[in-house]
Amino acid sequence: MSILSKLRCITVDVTGTLMAYKGELGDYYCMAAKSVGLPCPDYKRVHEGFKLAYKEMAKNYPCFGYDAKMPNIVWWKTCVRDSFVRAGYNYDEETFEKVFKRIYASFGSSAPYVIFPDSQPFLKWVRKQGLKVGIVSNAEYRYQDVILPALGLNQGSEWDFGVFSGLEGVEKPNPRIYQIALERAGNVAPEEVLHIGDSMRKDYLPAKSVGMHALLIDRFKTSEAEEWRKSGATVLPDLVAAQEWLAKDFIMENDNKAELKSFLKILPPVQFCCVYGSSLHPNNRAKSKMVDFILGVSDPLKWHSENLKLNKDHYASWMVHLGGARLITEVADDIGVGVHFNPYVNWNCKMLKYGVVRLHDLVQDLLNWERFYLSGRLQKPVHVLVDDLDLEKVNTVNLRAAVSAALLLLPLNFSEEDLYAKICSLSYMGDLRMLFAEDRYKVKKIVQGQFDLFRLMYKPFLEEYEAQEVLRSSSSGNHQANISQDYGLSAAHTLISSLPPTIRRQMGLKLGERKHLSESGRAVHEVVIGSREEAAKCMQKILKRKVMVSSARQAISGLLAVGGVNAVRYLSDKVKLEAEAIQVVLEDAEKKQLDDDGVRRWLDQLKHVSYDMDNMLDEWSTEILKSRIQKQVDEEGDHCLIVIMLLFQTRRNKDFYNELLSNNSHGGKGPVIIPIVRIPENDEDYLRIGDLVKLNHLRFERVLQIMG
Numbered sequence: 217m218s219i220l221s222k223l224r225c226i227t228v229d230v231t232g233t234l235m236a237y238k239g240e241l242g243d244y245y246c247m248a249a250k251s252v253g254l255p256c257p258d259y260k261r262v263h264e265g266f267k268l269a270y271k272e273m274a275k276n277y278p279c280f281g282y283d284a285k286m287p288n289i290v291w292w293k294t295c296v297r298d299s300f301v302r303a304g305y306n307y308d309e310e311t312f313e314k315v316f317k318r319i320y321a322s323f324g325s326s327a328p329y330v331i332f333p334d335s336q337p338f339l340k341w342v343r344k345q346g347l348k349v350g351i352v353s354n355a356e357y358r359y360q361d362v363i364l365p366a367l368g369l370n371q372g373s374e375w376d377f378g379v380f381s382g383l384e385g386v387e388k389p390n391p392r393i394y395q396i397a398l399e400r401a402g403n404v405a406p407e408e409v410l411h412i413g414d415s416m417r418k419d420y421l422p423a424k425s426v427g428m429h430a431l432l433i434d435r436f437k438t439s440e441a442e443e444w445r446k447s448g449a450t451v452l453p454d455l456v457a458a459q460e461w462l463a464k465d466f467i468m469e470n471d472n473k474a475e476l477k478s479f480l481k482i483l484p485p486v487q488f489c490c491v492y493g494s495s496l497h498p499n500n501r502a503k504s505k506m507v508d509f510i511l512g513v514s515d516p517l518k519w520h521s522e523n524l525k526l527n528k529d530h531y532a533s534w535m536v537h538l539g540g541a542r543l544i545t546e547v548a549d550d551i552g553v554g555v556h557f558n559p560y561v562n563w564n565c566k567m568l569k570y571g572v573v574r575l576h577d578l579v580q581d582l583l584n585w586e587r588f589y590l591s592g593r594l595q596k597p598v599h600v601l602v603d604d605l606d607l608e609k610v611n612t613v614n615l616r617a618a619v620s621a622a623l624l625l626l627p628l629n630f631s632e633e634d635l636y637a638k639i640c641s642l643s644y645m646g647d648l649r650m651l652f653a654e655d656r657y658k659v660k661k662i663v664q665g666q667f668d669l670f671r672l673m674y675k676p677f678l679e680e681y682e683a684q685e686v687l688r689s690s691s692s693g694n695h696q697a698n699i700s701q702d703y704g705l706s707a708a709h710t711l712i713s714s715l716p717p718t719i720r721r722q723m724g725l726k727l728g729e730r731k732h733l734s735e736s737g738r739a740v741h742e743v744v745i746g747s748r749e750e751a752a753k754c755m756q757k758i759l760k761r762k763v764m765v766s767s768a769r770q771a772i773s774g775l776l777a778v779g780g781v782n783a784v785r786y787l788s789d790k791v792k793l794e795a796e797a798i799q800v801v802l803e804d805a806e807k808k809q810l811d812d813d814g815v816r817r818w819l820d821q822l823k824h825v826s827y828d829m830d831n832m833l834d835e836w837s838t839e840i841l842k843s844r845i846q847k848q849v850d851e852e853g854d855h856c857l858i859v860i861m862l863l864f865q866t867r868r869n870k871d872f873y874n875e876l877l878s879n880n881s882h883g884g885k886g887p888v889i890i891p892i893v894r895i896p897e898n899d900e901d902y903l904r905i906g907d908l909v910k911l912n913h914l915r916f917e918r919v920l921q922i923m924g
Contacts, residue, residue: 225350247318349376413433460668482563508568719759
């Protein structure tokens with residue numbers, strides 16, 4: 217099982233991990249001296265004197281005098297007096313007493329300390345996971361009773377128990393202090409506890425020696441950190457990274473991973489497999505029952521041929537009977553976007569869907585956004601089960617491009633959640649489902665439910681852009697970063713340069729290009745940018761069109777792939793429509809009422825028109841739609857078949873919508889017509905589809921409708 221899933225407790229060091237000293241020691245000694253009219257002592261001498269005095273007291277009277285039963289105030293008074301003496305300041309008793317009282321009071325309050333901004337959110341997050349939080353520190357009783365509460369770290373809300381050396385009589389690096397922590401946690405097993413600290417000697421090694429897990433926080437980029445890493449220690453920059461590290465480990469339980477991976481045993485071998493679905497992420501608010509697989513294979517035709525022998529029931533029976541693996545592959549490649557999905561696969565009490573894609577096509581989509589279909593999916597959290605070709609590394613190009621595109625579309629200032637939401641929305645811009653059926657809060661639910669996973673995915677690229685001064689981030693109170701970006705043209709050029717080549721070329725065609733030589737002497741084409749807003753609008757239009765075309769093509773391919781039995785269910789799940797007519801067509805195919813040649817002609821027509829969808833879906837405008845319909849009628853007569861694939865209303869086609877509504881013989885919702893399939897009149901014998909729809913002077917018989 218993963219680390220987080222088997223933890224019952226996390227213990228945390230205090231100084232250097234949760235908080236730090238504010239200012240210098242000399243500041244407080246100086247203020248104390250000035251309060252009684254004395255000059256400020258030399259900072260350096262006082263600091264060196266204190267180090268020697270503290271070391272001596274810790275050696276002679278460890279744990280703040282615990283064994284010697286020395287009162288805490290006496291221990292500190294002896295230490296502070298020795299500090300002044302070693303620094304060359306031998307005050308009389310009355311004067312020293314006044315100075316010491318001021319110093320003792322200061323260090324017994326929150327004044328000399330500052331809590332790191334990620335400390336409280338991290339502790340609360342750990343407790344929210346159902347784990348206990350313990351504080352393990354070489355500190356005296358005032359940390360527990362005064363200092364931590366004054367800093368907002370309260371027992372009962374941020375932590376559950378404390379082990380402080382001044383109260384226990386044992387201090388780090390003695391492993392006994394960690395054994396006490398195990399007892400305080402409720403006698404948990406050592407392997408059920410993780411300790412987090414900032415010292416290899418005091419935190420990491422003794423915690424590991426008793427069998428606990430351990431990791432180190434290196435907030436101040438210490439010189440020893442690299443040696444810590446070489447020794448095998450996990451070293452992270454802060455508690456934000458620690459939470460991400462734990463969240464990453466929690467993406468999927470190993471038991472669950474093994475179970476899902478075992479599904480692959482019933483399939484032919486694959487070279488890549490990732491799985492996604494909200495049910496795999498415990499914090500995701502958008503729950504769905506389906507678990508989705510993406511399978512990358514070198515030869516889909518061969519793979520489907522083998523899979524049909526093993527799992528024929530996964531496929532639509534009409535495809536199996538009328539064309540088999542070749543038809544399945546052709547529909548995916550020529551009609552869809554290169555992916556064949558088998559949905560509603562019941563396996564081991566789970567409902568699964570798996571999509572099969574050619575590896576070459578997947579790589580091209582990741583690198584170039586050719587279809588901007590699977591590349592969009594892989595811009596969101598997934599769990600990789602098989603990766604023979606290291607596609608996770610290839611996907612970093614896709615992730616960097618996604619960050620760049622999102623930044624180009626975002627305003628000057630935005631939140632971390634805004635960024636992830638914009639990244640997530642890239643692959644939904646223009647998606648036909650989002651226009652009328654999908655949950656309008658889908659993006660928000662995805663991001664909020666998997667926020668830590670998005671952060672884990674994109675943090676390296678944000679750090680990269682921050683180093684280039686393209687953006688700046690600062691912490692906020694809700695454990696998110698507030699981000700501001702450079703809004704100049706130079707920064708815009710940097711962002712555009714990280715977009716895929718196909719997107720840059722299309723932007724260059726619209727905005728213009730200029731050629732210059734790189735440092736290596738290679739000719740580089742650069743998009744001409746008049747303004748950042750113009751570039752963003754151009755890129756958005758290109759992406760929107762790509763998504764629109766891909767989503768339409770895949771919708772048709774998906775309907776064909778699910779078959780008559782599942783067609784209505786598919787539409788109900790995906791677009792929430794009533795689809796009796798499409799069921800009639802596919803059920804005819806299931807009953808073999810369509811001969812092989814007829815299906816071939818039908819698919820050929822479908823492929824031909826599908827390729828022409830770039831022009832058809834470029835703009836949702838009344839004139840383009842009308843002219844397209846009229847052209848088809850002129851060519852084939854007013855008795856040709858038109859597939860009305862989608863019915864919805866948008867602002868841009870409102871007039872056309874109303875016109876169609878008023879002339880719809882059903883008196884129902886008016887359709888925006890997308891002519892996808894043309895069936896000549898003489899094919900009516902094997903496509904008997906009801907009803908007559910009159911659209912002004914145009915008359916279409918045998919209209920296939922998917923009613924909204």
